[in-house]
C-alpha cells in the first residue's frame with residue numbers, strides 16, 4: 001500500500017507531475033496551498049477585501065468556497081456567496097440545496113437570486129422567448145447577476161470556479177480560432193471598472209479538474225455532481241479536454257505549464273476593442289447603449305429587468321446585514 | 333470468468349468488465365474508455381490510486397470529474 005510522501009499515512013492520491021503520494025489530510029492541504037499561492041502570486045485578494053463567490057452548487061464552486069474559507073483568516077478577506085436559481089427543473093432544485101447546505105456549513109452569508117421570482121422567468125422560458133440557445137442566455141444572465149451582486153455589495157472581486165483544465169481548454173479553443181481578444185480575458189484576474197463592473201479572480205487557476213473534484217469529495221462538502229440537462233457534449237470544449245488530458249497523461253504537468261505560461265504572457269494579448277460604457281437602463285457595464293441583459297429581458301418579457309435585479313439584491317443585502325458595507329479597519 | 337461491476341457516475345449506468353485476475357485501476361479505466369486524469373475510481377467510499385487493483389467480484393464507482401456545464 002502506497003504511503004503519503006509527507007506523513008507516511010495511507011495515500012489516497014498520486015500527484016503525477018510531482019511524483020508524490022498524499023494522504024487525505026495532506027491532499028486537502030495541497031489544494032489549499034495551491035489556492036493560497038495563486039491568490040498571493042497573482043494578487044487576487046488582500047487583507048480587508050470582500051470577495052463574492054459565484055456558487056452554483058457544482059464541484060468547482062464548492063471547492064472554491066471550501067478552499068477560500070480555509071485560507072480567509074490567513075489572508076484576512078471576507079467571503080459572501082451568491083447563488084442564482086436558474087429554474088432549470090430538478091437540476092436547479094438540487095443545485096440550490098447543495099449551495100445552501102455548503103454556505104451554512106462554512107458559515108458564509110448567501111444571497112439567493114431566484115430568477116423566476118426576480119425577473120418573472122426561468123432560463124428555459126427566457127431561452128424560448130428570446131429564441132436563443134439556453135447556454136448562451138444562461139451565461140449572459142449569470143455574468144450579469146453576479147456582477148450586479150458584486151456592485152451592490154461593494155465587493156472587491158468576484159471569485160469564479162474555473163480550474164486549470166477549463167482555462168487550458170478555453171485558451172486552446174480561442175487560439176484555434178485566433179480569437180486573441182478572448183485569450184486576454186483568461187488570466188488569473190481582470191480589473192474593475194468603477195461602480196459598473198467588479199474585477200474577477202480565479203483562485204482555482206492552478207488546480208486541476210480532478211483535484212477540484214477530489215478536494216470536495218475528500219472534505220465531504222455537499223455538491224451536486226450532475227450535468228446540466230442543456231449541456232451539449234458535442235461542443236469543441238469537450239473534445240479539447242480529452243486532447244489536453246491525453247497530453248497530460250504523456251507529459252505530466254502540461255496543464256500546469258499551459259496556465260502558468262499564459263498568466264505570464266496575458267498582458268501581451270490584445271484587449272477587446274470598443275469603449276466601455278454604462279447601460280442607460282441599469283447603469284452597469286455595457287458595450288452598447290443598453291446592456292445585453294436589459295435588452296434581452298426587454299425583448300422577451302416586455303420590460304428591462306436590470307434595475308429589478310439590482311433592487312432585489314440590495315434588499316437581500318440589507319436583510320443579511322451586508323449593506324451598508326462596514327469595512328473592518330480596526331486591525332488595518 | 334469473473335466480473336468487476338462498475339457504476340459510472342454521474343450518469344448512474346452500470347457496466348460489467350470481464351476480468352480473469354485483479355485489474356490495475358489504470359487498466360480498468362482504459363477498459364471503460366476513460367483516463368486517470370478524467371475519472372476517479374472509488375471503492376467503499378475511498379478513492380483508489382492508479383496502481384491499486386480491483387478484483388473480479390468487486391463493485392466500484394467510476395466518477396467522471398466533469399464540469400457542471402456552467
Ligand SMILES: [Zn+2]
Nearest residue numbers: 004007023026
Ligand atoms: Zn499525509
Ligand SMILES: [Zn+2]
Nearest residue numbers: 279282291294
Ligand atoms: Zn442594463
